[in-house]
Amino acid sequence: MDDFGSLVERPDARLRRDSADRWQGLVRPAGGLGKAAELADWLAAVQGAVPLRPVTAPRVILFAADHGVAELDVSTRKAGTASVLARAAIDGTAPVNVIARRLGVPVDVIDMALDCDPADLPDEVTAYRVRRGSGRIDVEDALTREEAEQAFRTGMELADRHADSGTDLVVLGDLSVGGTTPAAVLIAALCGTDASVVTGRGSGIDDLAWMRKCAAIRDALRRARPVLGDQLALLGTVGGADFAAMTGFLLQAAVRKLPVVLDGVVSAACALVGQRIAFRAPDWWLAGHASGEPGQAKALDRVSLDPLLDHGIRVGGGVGALLALPLIQSAAALSAELPEEEPAAEPAEEEAEEAEEEVSAEA
Known part of the structure; x- marks a missing residue:
């Protein structure tokens, strides 16, 4: 019995934070998925993976x-x-x-x-x-x-x-x-x-x-x-x-x-x-x-x-x-399958890309 105290570890808190931060690039508004996102964060810590794996078995x-x-x-x-x-x-x-x-x-x-x-x-x-x-x-x-x-x-x-x-x-x-x-x-x-x-x-x-x-x-x-x-x-x-x-x-x-x-x-x-x-x-x-x-x-x-x-x-x-169970599985699927948004281009980068396109067109 005494061995369980040392054998049981905590789920990975760092991965739980990483999962929570990752939602910023997945959904708007921030926190929009509520409990589902919190469940996914818990599952990420439990599984030791971000993005986490779907619950299939x-x-x-x-x-x-x-x-x-x-x-x-x-x-x-x-x-x-x-x-x-x-x-x-x-x-x-x-x-x-x-x-x-x-x-x-x-x-x-x-x-x-x-x-x-x-x-x-x-x-x-x-x-x-x-x-x-x-x-x-x-x-x-x-x-x-x-x-x-x-x-x-x-x-x-x-x-x-x-x-x-x-x-x-x-x-x-x-x-x-x-x-x-x-x-x-x-x-x-x-x-x-x-x-x-x-x-x-x-x-x-x-x-x-x-x-x-x-x-x-x-x-x-x-x-x-x-x-x-x-x-x-x-x-x-x-x-x-x-x-x-x-x-x-x-x-x-x-x-x-x-x-x-x-x-x-x-x-x-x-x-x-x-x-x-x-x-x-x-x-x-x-x-x-x-x-x-x-x-x-x-x-x-x-x-x-x-x-x-x-x-x-x-x-x-x-x-x-x-x-x-469907709530838990849905939370896992959202984390595993939602595509991450591409970061918005900075104005200077947009102008440079436009200039390159104009040069290419003249050539």
Whole structure:
């Protein structure tokens, strides 16, 4: 864990400035492209190139898991049914698949702790499973120390695989039941806030379920505070296999200079944990959208990331972040393909050129 602090570098600030200066010869008025130009400047620093390269090989990666805390009826979905969400994404019938097909982006589902028979899902989906469901974090650890480390290393391995295979941007999301509860616990613990500040409606719970969720988060917070200094222990105590894997993925992606777009509150919570491990890592990430979860807003503020979109998307599963992809790709294309203006000729140069043309005509 300690190695990440030295392994993660910052994107090239000089190239970011060069990209910003270059717009002066590309568009008028200055600053006319607004957020698109700022995104292109960030991408130039991340890619280490001006003009930057178009984003042509993005990928959606969804980590899937069930969380034992869902047994407390803190979700509108029945505990242990995240496999239904995973199956839809595998079969291509989930909202994220509809958008991904339109954009030509592949979608990967990674089973980290689904509460179902592994035979019910394809082998390539269940290959990395750590356990069947995570523990009920209000009364027990989500994972053992060994399971947390295994999940974390899985995330690292997947980041390396995609960096090596030519993926140039990852949209990172989750498929979970009960996942917003451990996300809120992690955010409250790391930000030093009360449960009520970070507890949202998740899948659309009513007031009674919200109060049950607050109580579960407060109970889990008491278990989280003694391990705040050990981020892997924190992920094992009140996180889950998907959280540990996503955190490992985010950190290794930063090491490999692979940009990542965060989706909702779960990925935001993992980003917050990742920042504690390597403070420069958030420079390699973007926040795709505002999900409306108070915990997400708190976490993104702490890691200094502003959501690209705010369209009220709350379905999770990578949808909101994927909707931001066309903006990112358009920003890259503008930088890569806009022709630079020829500098205007000085008056003296114009007169000399005219004289040369007259001499040539007389000859």
